[in-house]
Amino acid sequence: MTPTVTLNNGVEIPQLGFGVFQVPDRETTAAVTNALESGYRSIDTAAIYGNEAGVGAALAASDLARSDLFVTTKLWNADQGHDATLRAFDASLAKLGLDYVDLYLIHWPTPARDLYLDSWSAIEKLAADGRIRAAGVSNFQPAHLRRLLDNSSLVPAVNQIELHPGLQQSELRALHAEFGIATEAWSPLAQGAVLDDPALTAIAERHGKSPAQVVLRWHLQLGNVVIPKSVTPARIRENIDVFDFVLADEELAAIAELDRGLRTGPDPDTLN
Structure with missing residues (x-):
């Protein structure tokens, strides 16, 4: 069974989930169905x-209870602003076919727009109304987070950020720990860019696992929430098969040496 992380409002999130970034809608139902059958929740x-x-179609077709599922979606940049956020949330909920989502995130801070505080106030309302179980942000840098914390009574439960061995985000992770914000990693495998590193391949061989499984295990032992993506059934199953081995301290130290500021996605300070 997948372990959970308890968020700062008491809600539990599975520590390993399934992401659907760049999966076409026509392929998403089958991919999510495979994930649910493989044990993702x-x-x-x-x-x-x-x-x-x-996603909604796969959830509707599943025989799993809604209370056993944890569903996250995100507010897009063009929909930021108080009233626009409420409308965008309603649209997302309708597409998902749900009465509530478990986690709703501001997708990017888009600092040039300067609307994330207004969006957060709308998300606070959604949380107060019980339409989201937890509220969070994504791709927020330390300055964005501190400004949000200075201007809100609701501390984000999660900051979902690009995080992998090539971009370990130590400053952000320390800030999250200070304020009780869970770190969630997107692009946890760096889109494969780090998987042929000799340090990772050696660790993988030692444990009889793949380099991707080693990286996912590294995330779990750091305490990150992680959401690998795949549309390949065998890879979907492989990515959740990471609870039967433990990385030693010296292996964690070797992976720590791989940090080199490698971004596979946009810079949050400039994307608008």
């Missing part, structure tokens, strides 16, 4: 992915 989507309906 947390599904991460976003309005901009264009596949909330596909």
